[in-house]
Amino acid sequence: MDYTLLSSPLQGFTDFRFRNAQNKIFGGIDTFYSPYIRLNGKLVIKPSYERDLLPENNLGLEVIPQVITNDADEFLFVAKYVRELGYKELNWNLGCPYPMVTKSGMGSGLICQTEKINHILERAHSESDILVSMKMRLGYENTEEILNVLPILDQYPLKNIAIHARIGKQLYNGGVNLDAFQRCIENTKHKLYYNGDITSVAKFHEMQERFPSIDHWMIGRGLIADPFLPSMIKNNTSEYPTNKMELFRAFHDTLYAIYSESLSGQTHILLKMYHLWEYFSTTFSNPHKVLKQIKKAKSIRNYDTAVASIFKNE
Numbered sequence: 001m002d003y004t005l006l007s008s009p010l011q012g013f014t015d016f017r018f019r020n021a022q023n024k025i026f027g028g029i030d031t032f033y034s035p036y037i038r039l040n041g042k043l044v045i046k047p048s049y050e051r052d053l054l055p056e057n058n059l060g061l062e063v064i065p066q067v068i069t070n071d072a073d074e075f076l077f078v079a080k081y082v083r084e085l086g087y088k089e090l091n092w093n094l095g096c097p098y099p100m101v102t103k104s105g106m107g108s109g110l111i112c113q114t115e116k117i118n119h120i121l122e123r124a125h126s127e128s129d130i131l132v133s134m135k136m137r138l139g140y141e142n143t144e145e146i147l148n149v150l151p152i153l154d155q156y157p158l159k160n161i162a163i164h165a166r167i168g169k170q171l172y173n174g175g176v177n178l179d180a181f182q183r184c185i186e187n188t189k190h191k192l193y194y195n196g197d198i199t200s201v202a203k204f205h206e207m208q209e210r211f212p213s214i215d216h217w218m219i220g221r222g223l224i225a226d227p228f229l230p231s232m233i234k235n236n237t238s239e240y241p242t243n244k245m246e247l248f249r250a251f252h253d254t255l256y257a258i259y260s261e262s263l264s265g266q267t268h269i270l271l272k273m274y275h276l277w278e279y280f281s282t283t284f285s286n287p288h289k290v291l292k293q294i295k296k297a298k299s300i301r302n303y304d305t306a307v308a309s310i311f312k313n314e
Helices: 016-025 047-053 072-084 114-127 144-153 178-186 201-210 221-225 229-234 244-262 266-283 287-296 300-313
Strands: 004-007 031-033 089-094 131-137 161-164 192-195 216-219
Touching: 004 229, 016 047, 016 244, 072 089, 072 114, 114 131, 114 144, 131 144, 144 178, 161 178, 161 216, 178 192, 201 216, 201 229, 221 229, 221 266, 244 266, 244 300, 266 287, 266 300, 287 300
Parallel strands: 004 031, 004 216, 089 131, 131 161, 161 192, 192 216
Antiparallel strands: none
16 A cells, blocks of 8 residues: 655754755655644744755645634634645644643644634635645544544545644643544544654554554654664564664754754754654664763864764764
């Protein structure tokens, strides 16, 4: 069965710099979703969002913009903006699980508000020609929430619904709920994409066997922790290339150089790289020790020394 691999948008990680580096060095991702645009009531696009979506910053990549909002005017404003950039599709985030988002009635905190979802989709489809897709969780409090909203979504010509098989209040804790995802398959006419805990080739095959009707698979944290994973899935192998560390070092160095240029001050650079290493460290034989070395580096010089030591020892 043919299938498509998608990069799930992760705020603070999968920007255009990451996308370009991952695609150039490893490949395997067919479509990247950009981290969401959030307006906070002001109909203004921040420069960071603009840079992330500029076509010249995404050459050779298939990218789908994403918005997070609970307001129809905001949705339409972003839709107009991305259409002007040449994008034909806008993904609506009803999946973000973080309290600072959900307490504002956005992300997975919006799934229970069926009337508001219906209102926004009605205006989006009557006042814009943008193609709408959804990124969701199974609910925020419980998995009944998505079952209540699916009949609303079935009224609209959505391109697809990508579902992360957890509820919002789980954040990323606990396992995915595969039975609840199966119920979604059985209760919508829309094309569903699967997202959640695809962290190895074996796990991917396990999900394929469980859901034979699914042909679009979204990889989130697994892509940051293991940027080799998509190409390994495509090549149907669990074997890493013999020059694994050489490639990983090239990936790290590319990101490090780009972020050193774009971020101001060593504190911001070190913090950015530390957050990446929270995932990168799992690639190494002693993740705890690796992350500890990175965390102890309080200067650029010490960071460079720590990174050189980590790769040498591996």
